[in-house]
Amino acid sequence: MSEQQLFKVTIDNITIEVPAGTTILNAARQIGGDVTPPAMCYYSKLEGSGGKCRTCLVEVSKGSEKDPRPMPKLIASCRTTVMDGMEVKNITSEKVVDARAGVVEFLLLNHPLDCPICDQAGECHLQDLSYDHGKEGTRYEFERRTFKKHDLGPYIQLHMTRCILCYRCVYTADQLSKERSHGVLDRGDHAQIATFIEKSLDNEFIGNVIDVCPVGALTDKTFRFKNRVWFLKPMDAHRDCPTCSGKVTLWNRGDEVYRVTARKDKWGEVEDWICNTCRFETKNTSDWVIEGPREIDRHSVIAQGHYQGSVGMHKPTETFAAVNAGRAPHLLMDIHSVSEVNKDSSL
């Protein structure tokens, strides 16, 4: 029994061998690409997460080598372990594509779609999901449910209206902190994430709920409305932190640190939890040892910004002289003084 048993599983006609006990989703992640079902609620670092959002539904067309019967229903790939000889259909199954489009429509039913003013835009998993798997329109013609905004302590803003009830933050708070101070109140479509009588969340690691939130329901109050994420340069950095690993991603504009987040892997999952001090209170570039640009290679608008090998490495060259026959530009107005022009003259 010393050697770990390997199961052969075929997902969308690609066969892979994985250790027994691996979930279908994780096996698909090993293959990567379009074969991987999307996951809005599953988070490999959080015990008990998954199974709720239903975006990762797949069809099992063959149960296993021993019992080749197909499973009668679509199943949540994040919570179903593979069997030897299992055959799974993800994007090759019409049923899955149809059901997933349905789930996306359901998730967006009460979502405000306020992306233009949402801080999560550009790195929002719900945006990615709806672009990849949704339909272009909704058939919902009713008023969407809304909640009033809640302040969860000095750093975190809860905007329930955007929430898709993935329960990730509940698991994070449960598993990273000793005291359970927030959870889900009510049920059905009026269920909400809430703290007990608006009690603030107060824990050294509670800031991580912002990172696990797939949508813009939990946002960083030190960063809210400061900048769009795709204008920022993500950079790996570290510091000697007494509380956490100190390994973070800095989001800079120029030399200014706009926000600090944990490092996320290509599935959008946090690699190391970071503490509130690193996240909210250490915002000087001088506090950090910068390792280099952070590559964000999957999902999101931010993945489109290719900073690799350019930002911070070499300065862009001035091209005006080259296209203007060697003449230097004639400076009409120093644009740095534009703000002076706009000043109220009555002052």
Next chain:
Amino acid sequence: MSVKLLLAKAHIEGIRGFEVYRREGGYQSVEKALKQMNPESIVEEVKKSGLRGRGGAGFPAGMKWSFIAKPEGVPRHLVCNADESEPGTFKDRYLMEFLPHLLIEGLIVSSFALGSNDTYIYIRGEYAWIVDILEDAINEAKANGFLGKNILGTGFDCEIHVQRGAGAYICGEETALIESLEGKRGNPRIKPPFPAIQGVWQRPTVVNNVETLAAVVPIINMGGEEYAKIGVGKSTGTKLISACGNINKPGVYEIDMTISVEDFIYSDEYCGGIANGKKLKACIPGGSSVPILPANLLLKTAKGETRYMNYESLSDGGFASGSMMGSGGFIVLDEDQCIVRNTLSLARFYRHESCGQCSPCREGTGWMEKILHNIEYGKGKISDIDLLWDIQRKIEGNTICPLGDAAAWPVAAAIRHFRDEFEWHVNNPLEAQEKNYGLAHYADPIHVPVTA
């Protein structure tokens, strides 16, 4: 007069108390089971009896019992699901209220069979007064040596605890019930693992309906094979039906599953016909979640055969032309009832009771209710009917627990069989506010194609 196993003695004065119940032959099954039988042979008897779960799904009870894991040194539990919240179902309430000792007796035998030393009754919160009745019965049983330590000197210990729910339909789903019993939010768990492996406090657990556990008593008393002779096919034994709606005699009836639906509705022994001399329009034969059937398909199957009150016959034709036995909540609708309105109230119920854990059910149930509300109040569009169909299709089968299916089926069946009534509502919005579509053609005989 058909066989009565559960309710035969329900009308005897004082049967609620231990003394009368014992005098009438109560607790014989406990003596027989604990002294003459072993757990394996009890499970074997229940298997032989062909008893099917009475809570709605109709899964063979003996089979369910045999799945329970038996790891060394880990306690096992039996949980009685008394969270009877399905609209139209009130049979367990009657059983517990009038024959509490029958349930306790069944629980002791079943606990012995499954090796459960701590057995729980999870009872619907609204049944507050029944908790007292059950606790009195438990105390009486304990005082007479049928519960507690060393029952009847056999060395078997068993305690029964009654736990009240806090008013949620979803807690009737077995894993949500287990969560709630543990003191957590009543969200259904993701299966597997099934409760038989990891149930209450991660221990192997069997969850059974009140009626299922009560039926264990006659099975042990008469033997599984004798029990299996009652009824027909795989529908063995007797079933409690709680009949309600537009009938002359609503109430709880015990049937032996050989009676036809027509006889059940019209005979004086049971429902006594449709109230006020009206005509039968439709019926939901097994509690609110099962598909509604129009009168013609209710009394005869699509093949033109008589439909009987049993598991197989009620589901004959699948969902295309059949329904389900469900939990036995028999809701009868007469010609004055509006199917759209009826569907709206069911949709409202499921929207209110959805736990909100998984997206299709959380969002879809609310959406369906809003659309149905529009149709009922004269603001519907023809395209709404197809939209409803598409929504229910995307909920069904894609959720964590069967509540999603339960919310989808009534809407699906209403559209499937009563589409013209929906269309009438949309096309005659003003008229639909004042009068109903009426019986229309829903009781007309169905043309049965002749096959060679």
